[in-house]
Amino acid sequence: LKLIVEYDGTDFRGFQSQGQGNRTVQSVLAEAIQPIIGQDHLTIHAAGRTDTGVHAVGQVISFATASQLPIERWAIALNSRLPRDVAVASAEEAPDDFHARFSARSRTYRYAIWTRRTRSALWDRYSLHVRHPLNLAEMREAARSLVGVHDFAAYKRAGGNPGPTTVRNLQRLSIHRLPSGLILVTVTANAFLRSMVRNIIGVLIEIGKGDLPPAAAQEILATRERIQNPCAPAAPHGLCLWRVEY
């Protein structure tokens, strides 16, 4: 089965279960799915293993089951068991070889930045509050220099194990300002290194504030070393997994 899942990441320790006692999206989903599939062994795969506090409107998960529950009943059955901050948007049957993570061709994330001098009562959970006005022209110039196939080692998670390669294809990195003043950064790649989106946003914000020149994004990239990147990753609560393409 292939499910599209939404969640408000505020009260989760990320997507992936890591031992006992942590409330993760995966563990909450497993608790809702297991009673439906009965004795079947459950392994949930996800397109994006989102960090603590990151939200999703288009997370995709897959798992195998022999359950006879009609496909059109799955979303309703799960939503009635899931807590309010997780919802299944849709469910469909997938080919036997479908794997939410390995079959994905690209992922799109959105990062929201609130730049009004005063904080927001409604967007606080879903956006980073930056009190400085941001120079979008310079952020866009920097963004253009990151698009393409590059070694993104300088934008990976500090100290993490990135796997066999740190080369990724960044297909889109665009920046829009909504009428409310909210700034949305949309970023698409074949796949992302751990914390890569938040590290890119962290650099773009420093550039938008004027603390780094637009050329810094490319210069940091060229070092291929996380330790050469002076910027902290942007906070997780501004980030949302938007869509996964197969």
Add this chain to the structure above:
Amino acid sequence: LKLIVEYDGTDFRGFQSQGQGNRTVQSVLAEAIQPIIGQDHLTIHAAGRTDTGVHAVGQVISFATASQLPIERWAIALNSRLPRDVAVASAEEAPDDFHARFSARSRTYRYAIWTRRTRSALWDRYSLHVRHPLNLAEMREAARSLVGVHDFAAYKRAGGNPGPTTVRNLQRLSIHRLPSGLILVTVTANAFLRSMVRNIIGVLIEIGKGDLPPAAAQEILATRERIQNPCAPAAPHGLCLWRVEY
């Protein structure tokens, strides 16, 4: 002073204080303002006395004070004292005769409707979930018949005391569908009767579902009696006070 105030209405018993023990927006604002103005007697006026559960991004309040706090410090000082679900967007000095309620020329509200078959994990707090697809063309036809100066007694709160007149000037009633599928109804009037927006939305939803014909909105209006209106008011959590014009 004139303040623009935002709040998430979920955990409030509406704007206006009504006796002890209820958490209202007014009481929370008063608690934050009183320490700043010291011994001054505080009376807060608001452009819209929103019901329990209704949100705001553009509520306007006014009060008199002799405080010497510089005007540019007010929003920051209040936001540091206010809980996370209330924020002051901006503060400015107003003329002596300014009154947030009586000086207002018009109010704009927005009502959000989520029509996907499955519920939303992110929009649940801020939109009404209607599982039926809605016919926007028929809703718009009905909306057009309500725009103008009319006696809206059939759309007032059942049992409430509406004041000296139930005639209001409905200046705008428009309906848009966002890319996410969320439907936004925007409604502007010189002023609203209590629960009038929610009663209008309640009728429009029945029309959108096909349970009432588009002509019903005008027929209900013509009865001038709330008891002739068969529709319940739409739930408060989809409603947001958007903007007030002076």
